[in-house]
Amino acid sequence: MASGLLGGPGRGGGLLRDRDFAVLLTARVQSTAGDQLSRVALWVLVYRATGSAAWPAVAFGLSMAASAMALWLAPWASRFALRRVIRCCAVLSALLVAAMAIPGVPWWCLILIAMAGQAVGGVYRATQTAALRQVVPPQQDVERFKTAVSAQQTADTVAALAGLPVAGLVIAAAGPYLPMLIDAVTFVLAGLLVGRVVGRADVPVLSRRVSLLETVCTVWTDRRLVLLLGFIVLSGITIVPEALSVGLAHQFGRPDAIWLVAVSEPAGYVVGASPWIQRLLSSYRWARGLGWFAIGSFVPLIGAAWMPNLGAVCALLVVSGIASGHLVTVLTLYTAWSQESWLISAQVLGRTVLIGAQGMASGLGGLAGEVLSGPAAAVTAAGVFGAVSAVAVTVAWRSLLSSPREVVLPAG
Helix, strand or coil: CCCCCCCCCCCCCCHHHCHHHHHHHHHHHHHHHHHHHHHHHHHHHHHHHHCCCHHHHHHHHHHHHHHHHHHHHHHHHCCCCHHHHHHHHHHHHHHHHHHHCCCCCCHHHHHHHHHHHHHHHHHHHHHHHHHHHHHCCCCCCHHHHHHHHHHHHHHHHHHHHHHHHHHHHHHHHHCCHHHHHHHHHHHHHHHHHHHHHHHHHCCCCCCCCCCHHHHHHHHHCCHHHHHHHHHHHHHHHCCHHHHCHHHHHHHCCCHHHHHHHHHHHHHHHHHHHCHHHHCCCCHHHHHHCHHHHHHHHHHHHHHHHHCCCHHHHHHHHHHHHHHHHHHHHHHHHHHHHCCHHHHHHHHHHHHHHHHHHHHHHHHHHHHHHHHCCCHHHHHHHHHHHHHHHHHHHHHHHHHHHCCCCCCCCCCC
């Protein structure tokens, strides 16, 4: 039986009763919610300054693409104590967000600042994962660590979903600058909280600087990590329905239900990634079945073009999101199998791959919606492409599992 989140059977006991883990989870949630506040505020400021609906979308795309810049910052972060890196990233992020809250800053300058913030934030996210691995070591109890990743993923998604309507309310009541100031405060608080936890966990200073090229080569030569990155790419493709939410809602004559389409898949993921669902199978069985779950996340999308109404489409998206809960196991294994000397760089690489896959899938999905008979057909095409790709990755993964010398799975 897997470790419980609150308590009960299992080797790990109740994670939320672990003060250090509770602090890490709180810091992660408030950072995610704060990021959503400032992101919406940035869209509003850019729209007000340009009067164009296209530029806020460009601002979002550029800021997310800037996450790749973290690949060059990560090797630098590996040279210092984790506690120091966490606090430096938190302070830098807070200062950058606070600079965006200064009235009169040109809109193009806001975009540049947001890009810099995303680069620093990418390293900051990686350090949070490194801290989690120190507080809940997967080498001692992989089930407990998977429960920790599960709780983190669930809380992260809920915070991201809740952050959007909260941002709208705050902006409507106090303008777009207050959300950015709130985000700056959340960075400072999170940095202080995580810094204290890392201090108590006695994280050692990494012995040497690991270059970006060395990290990529190390991951590329490790077949296990390459295939896990493949599963991460597949999870990025499932963003297509969310990217086409506006078109889907209009295609089915429900323009007032855009939000419903946008939250359906993430809501399903919250269920699938939750510790209570993850406890149904051991980490060993989840790992053995990764390929089937990946395929299962795309099969529901194939039926989108034949659905009679938007509610049926949303039901398919929820099912797809639930199957996407296998990403918890992917992230667990990816973190556990990454060496500590290049853990931060490996985490940034994984995040960059995911964001790149999401961006490419969104763009191609939008193009397919124009070329095919509509957004629903584009979702079906994404489902077919994803399922076929998932079969290929699954074959390679099953081949890997048949080679005991190459991979060691958690005990079943």
